[in-house]
Amino acid sequence: MSGHSTWPEWVYVGVVIALLCYVGAEAWNIERIVEHVPEDAEIIKVTGQQWLWTFEHEDGTKEIGELHVEKGKAYKFEITSKDVIHSFNIHDYVVLLDAVPGKINTVWFSPTEAGEFDIQCREYCGLIHYNMRGTLIVEDNGA
Amino acid sequence: MVLELQKPRPIWQIMFSTHHTDVGLLYLITSLAFMFMGGALALLLRVELFSPGVQLIADSMTYNRIFTVHGTTLIFLFILPSASAFGNYLVPIMVRFKDMAYPKLNAVAFWMIPPAGALIWLGFADFTWYAYPTYSVVSAPGPAADMWIFGLKILGVSSILGSINFVVTIMKCKHPDLPLSKMPLLAWAYLTSSLITLVAVPTFAAALLMLLTDRLGASGFFNPAMGGDPIAYQHLFWFTFHPEVYILVIPAIGFMYEIFPRFSRKPIFSHGSGVAAFTLLTIVGFASWAHHMYATGMSFTEKTVFMVGTLAAVPASAMHTFNFLATMWGGRIKFATPIMWAVGGIALFFSAGAGGVVNSAMPLDFITHDSYWVVGHFHLFVMGTILFGTVGFVYYFFPYVTGRMYSEVLGKVHFILSFVGTVLVFFTQHILGLFGMPRRIYDYPAIPEWVQMNIIISIGAFIIGIGMAIFLWNLIWSSAKGKPADMDDPFGLGGKYYFPYQAKNPSH
Numbered sequence: 300m301s302g303h304s305t306w307p308e309w310v311y312v313g314v315v316i317a318l319l320c321y322v323g324a325e326a327w328n329i330e331r332i333v334e335h336v337p338e339d340a341e342i343i344k345v346t347g348q349q350w351l352w353t354f355e356h357e358d359g360t361k362e363i364g365e366l367h368v369e370k371g372k373a374y375k376f377e378i379t380s381k382d383v384i385h386s387f388n389i390h391d392y393v394v395l396l397d398a399v400p401g402k403i404n405t406v407w408f409s410p411t412e413a414g415e416f417d418i419q420c421r422e423y424c425g426l427i428h429y430n431m432r433g434t435l436i437v438e439d440n441g442a
Numbered sequence: 443m444v445l446e447l448q449k450p451r452p453i454w455q456i457m458f459s460t461h462h463t464d465v466g467l468l469y470l471i472t473s474l475a476f477m478f479m480g481g482a483l484a485l486l487l488r489v490e491l492f493s494p495g496v497q498l499i500a501d502s503m504t505y506n507r508i509f510t511v512h513g514t515t516l517i518f519l520f521i522l523p524s525a526s527a528f529g530n531y532l533v534p535i536m537v538r539f540k541d542m543a544y545p546k547l548n549a550v551a552f553w554m555i556p557p558a559g560a561l562i563w564l565g566f567a568d569f570t571w572y573a574y575p576t577y578s579v580v581s582a583p584g585p586a587a588d589m590w591i592f593g594l595k596i597l598g599v600s601s602i603l604g605s606i607n608f609v610v611t612i613m614k615c616k617h618p619d620l621p622l623s624k625m626p627l628l629a630w631a632y633l634t635s636s637l638i639t640l641v642a643v644p645t646f647a648a649a650l651l652m653l654l655t656d657r658l659g660a661s662g663f664f665n666p667a668m669g670g671d672p673i674a675y676q677h678l679f680w681f682t683f684h685p686e687v688y689i690l691v692i693p694a695i696g697f698m699y700e701i702f703p704r705f706s707r708k709p710i711f712s713h714g715s716g717v718a719a720f721t722l723l724t725i726v727g728f729a730s731w732a733h734h735m736y737a738t739g740m741s742f743t744e745k746t747v748f749m750v751g752t753l754a755a756v757p758a759s760a761m762h763t764f765n766f767l768a769t770m771w772g773g774r775i776k777f778a779t780p781i782m783w784a785v786g787g788i789a790l791f792f793s794a795g796a797g798g799v800v801n802s803a804m805p806l807d808f809i810t811h812d813s814y815w816v817v818g819h820f821h822l823f824v825m826g827t828i829l830f831g832t833v834g835f836v837y838y839f840f841p842y843v844t845g846r847m848y849s850e851v852l853g854k855v856h857f858i859l860s861f862v863g864t865v866l867v868f869f870t871q872h873i874l875g876l877f878g879m880p881r882r883i884y885d886y887p888a889i890p891e892w893v894q895m896n897i898i899i900s901i902g903a904f905i906i907g908i909g910m911a912i913f914l915w916n917l918i919w920s921s922a923k924g925k926p927a928d929m930d931d932p933f934g935l936g937g938k939y940y941f942p943y944q945a946k947n948p949s950h
């Protein structure tokens with residue numbers, strides 16, 4: 300408009316676009332890799348309800364509020380809800396997926412360290428949402 | 443000048459007036475009142491979260507109601523009406539017309555806000571500002587939830603009416619000598635944000651009705667027990683509310699386009715670039731809504747599409763930032779209160795945008811989603827950018843409305859406290875999110891990092907609170923007792939830097 304040069308703006312916008320392309324490509328690639336579920340993953344059914352988590356292993360054992368898994372194995376969660384939407388979260392392992400009634404969402408993970416980790420709900424679900432917590436117990440069976 | 447309120451008039455003359463400056467004043471006072479009310483609620487939340495265990499609020503339901511009304515109030519009863527306030531004052535002047543196109547409709551749009559505000563505050567719903575089913579359908583207690591739905595319905599209609607008025611005023615009543623391309627950028631801001639409103643908001647209006655009939659049991663759109671799909675609501679909701687964030691931010695950017703050139707005593711670096719960036723945001727803003735829904739179980743392809751759509755909107759925001767800095771570059775800047783707020787605002791806008799890019803990158807969002815990171819992210823926009831731009835503009839506008847000058851010292855103290863507080867609160871919230879603290883929780887386990895960061899955040903919030911108390915005092919005291927402003931040049935910049943260059947000189 301006014302007679303000054305506009306090339307600095309073009310350069311700047313170009314740099315921004317280049318950075319965004321890099322972030323986008325990298326994100327696409329990583330997400331593609333992490334979404335690939337290993338063949339041998341054991342299935343754990345996760346059900347959210349106001350205000351606790353229940354788990355069912357492949358062999359039929361059930362747990363409430365606590366989840367026992369073995370270090371080094373791969374697990375695939377099949378997550379759903381009995382009532383309202385919750386969100387199943389093991390923050391230390393970047394496991395986060397909504398538990399939606401009438402729908403089964405899947406995500407997999409493989410614990411790399413033995414110990415206890417927090418399980419929590421990350422979608423608002425009412426009165427005790429703040430305390431809809433559980434514990435992931437990773438056991439090291441020398442496997 | 444037209445904006446003055448110097449001749450005292452009985453209050454009902456202003457209330458029943460349809461003149462654009464009177465309606466603007468009503469919008470301004472209402473929105474500022476709601477800003478203080480919503481802010482007070484935030485302080486209650488921060489007292490409660492100061493440390494683990496019960497501090498102040500006896501039960502979680504009350505806490506949940508408070509954060510719901512806090513968010514609803516500040517978005518719908520502060521940001522939107524404050525934008526309409528300045529639009530009412532300035533759009534007719536900027537397009538050189540005597541009033542808004544439909545003055546009565548204008549007054550009607552304003553008068554829908556107080557009853558809607560009353561419904562929201564008297565109901566005090568708990569289902570968060572986005573009212574997701576199935577919780578909102580099967581679990582949220584009425585009548586609060588229903589009152590919230592009606593309140594939002596009314597506000598939606600009000601903003602559609604207001605937007606029609608802005609679009610018609612600009613497109614049909616603009617002076618024939620003023621081409622659209624030469625129209626001031628603030629008027630462009632109102633044109634583009636109104637167009638977004640007209641396209642985006644009806645979708646949510648429909649979703650609200652469906653939510654209501656679902657709650658009544660008459661339908662099951664979002665209720666899986668009746669064959670419905672709760673995720674459908676999220677699509678409808680975010681189809682409205684991602685574009686809505688641009689409705690909120692564009693006027694604030696427009697305010698900065700008024701402030702920077704004046705106080706830098708230099709024309710805007712590039713008017714064309716500003717117009718292009720507004721237009722780009724208007725269009726591209728519609729391509730990103732489901733970035734809020736990565737964790738609902740979307741397919742890889744869907745996630746990729748919405749990530750690309752989101753990233754595509756970033757260059758437009760970056761163009762504004764560049765334009766601001768380039769406008770200040772080499773200017774004779776007068777660091778009065780308004781430009782301090784604007785400078786603080788762009789610094790926070792930039793950091794907020796960087797955080798937004800992190801959210802958009804799919805794998806990273808599974809770390810940040812629904813954690814305090816997201817709370818920090820959007821507050822850097824709604825508080826750091828929008829409130830900063832708006833408050834800066836309130837200071838800038840103050841002499842024109844009251845004929846008096848605010849206290850410059852208090853204005854600067856207010857800025858410094860707010861800036862320091864905002865950084866303490868919302869940067870820390872980002873880190874707290876990385877440590878895994880979920881948002882919307884009434885109490886939390888005593889994880890040492892969480893406790894420390896929550897203390898820092900609460901202290902930051904109190905610092906902001908002190909600043910806001912000073913602001914309130916400054917507004918009230920200065921409008922009654924402040925020293926009379928030099929109406930030709932209240933900021934001592936040299937008169938020709940004032941009013942929209944296309945409009946009449948203020949001294950005429």
Ligand code: HEM
Pocket residue numbers: 687688690691733734752753755756759795798799801802807810811812816819820823824
């Ligand atoms: C322009 C002003 C902006 C405003 C006012 C804004 C506002 C918001 C709000 C209110 C939320 C949270 C909604 C909620 O869950 O309650 C949010 C989340 C998000 N924003 Fe922004 N935003 C803005 C810009 C951006 C930009 C530029 C980007 C990307 C580059 C971005 C990316 C995101 C993403 C991906 C989320 C979802 C995060 C999640 O829930 O996991 N935002 N934003």
Ligand SMILES: [Cu+2]
Pocket residue numbers: 385386420421422423424425428429431
């Ligand atoms: Cu929950």
Ligand SMILES: [Cu+2]
Pocket residue numbers: 683684687730731733734
């Ligand atoms: Cu969004």
